Amino acid sequence: MVCWLSLLAIAAVVAVVVWLIALARSDGDLKLMFYAKFGKQPDNLAGKVVWITGASSGIGEYIAYCLAEAGARLVLSARRTEELEKVKQKCLQQGGGGGLCGSTTDCVDFESHKPAVQKVLEFCKILLSIDILINNAGRGQRSPWMEVELDVDRQLFEVNVLGPVSLTQQVLPHMLQRKQGQIVVVSSLAGKISSPYLRSYTASKHAVNGYFESLRTEMGEHNIDVTILCPGPVASNISYVAVTGKLGEVSSSPITPGKLMPTDRCAYLSAVAIANKLYEAWISENPSLVFMYLFQYFPDFARCFMVRVLGLLLLGVKAIATIFDWEGV
C-alpha cells in the first residue's frame, strides 16, 4: 500500500514538473498548443467566408494574411481605407483571399452596421454566406485608475464592447437562418485577469468575455460556435494609438514594455483556435501565461502576489527612480 502511494506521489510530481516545463516553453495555453500540433491547421478554413474587423493593422492584418494563405475568402473592414487597401493587395499577392472585399466600417457608428452587413451579404451572394465573423477591432488605454475620465470609459466600452456586440447582432440572423456559423471575438488576457493602469481596457475586455460567454450558452442549439481569443502582449499599433485618462489624448509610450509576441505567431495561433472551434484560447508568451494559470486555478494566491509582491517591487523601482531622477517610471 505504502509502495503504491509512493509511486502515485512520484507520478504526480513528475506530471507537475513535465506540465511546468511544457508551460514555460509555451506561447499559448496547453490545449491550444495541443491543437497547434495535432489539431486542424488554418488551411482547414479554405473556402470559408471570413469577415475580419480591424484588419488595417496589427493582429487583424496578420490574421488576414494567415487566412488568405490558408485559402479563406475574406471580407476586411476598418476605418483607414488606404491601410485596408494595402492589406487587401498583400492578401491577393499571397495568392489567397479569393473573393476578397474591403469595407470601411467604424465600429462605433452603430447605425452603419446594418447597411454594412447588407453590403457584405450582397457581395457574399457570390460567396454564398458569412461563415465566420472575427470581431477584432479594438483600442487600448493606459493611465492611473484615479486619472481616468468617465468619457474615456464610455469610449472604450463603445469601441471594444458595444461595437462587436452590435455587429454580431446584425450578422447573427443570417447565421441563425443557415443554422451554422462561428463568432470570434479578440478579447485579451486583460479580459481574464486584472492589470494595473489599464482600467477602462481591462473592464471593457472583461465585459467582452461576459457578452460572448453569454452568447455561447444560447447558440449551442443553433450550431453556432463562439470562440474567445485572449492574447497577451503582441507587437501591433495598439500602444501608439491608445488613449490615456483624458478624452482625445493619446499615450506616447508603449502600454506593454518588454517582450511582445510576433504578430504573425499570434495570428497563426488565433487561426488554429478558430479552425478547431475552441471556446477560449490564451495566446501569450511568459511570464503572462503563467500568471493566467495562477489567476485561473489559484486566484487568491495570484491576487495576493499581484498586490503584495508586485506592488512592493513597483514601490522599490519608483524609490530608486526618484533617487536617480529617472523619468517615465
Ligand SMILES: NC(=O)c1ccc[n+]([C@@H]2O[C@H](COP(=O)([O-])OP(=O)(O)OC[C@H]3O[C@@H](n4cnc5c(N)ncnc54)[C@H](OP(=O)(O)O)[C@@H]3O)[C@@H](O)[C@H]2O)c1
Ligand atoms: N496587441 C496587443 O498586445 C493585444 C493584446 C490583447 C488583445 N489585443 C486586442 O487585439 C485587437 C487588435 O488590436 P491590435 O493589437 O492589432 O491593435 P492595432 O494594430 O491598433 O489594430 C486595431 C485595429 O482596430 C481598428 N479599429 C480601431 N478603432 C476602430 C473603430 N472605431 N472602428 C473600426 N475599426 C477600428 C483599427 O483600424 P482603423 O484605425 O483603420 O479603423 C485597427 O485595424 C484589439 O481588440 C485589442 O484589444 C491586442
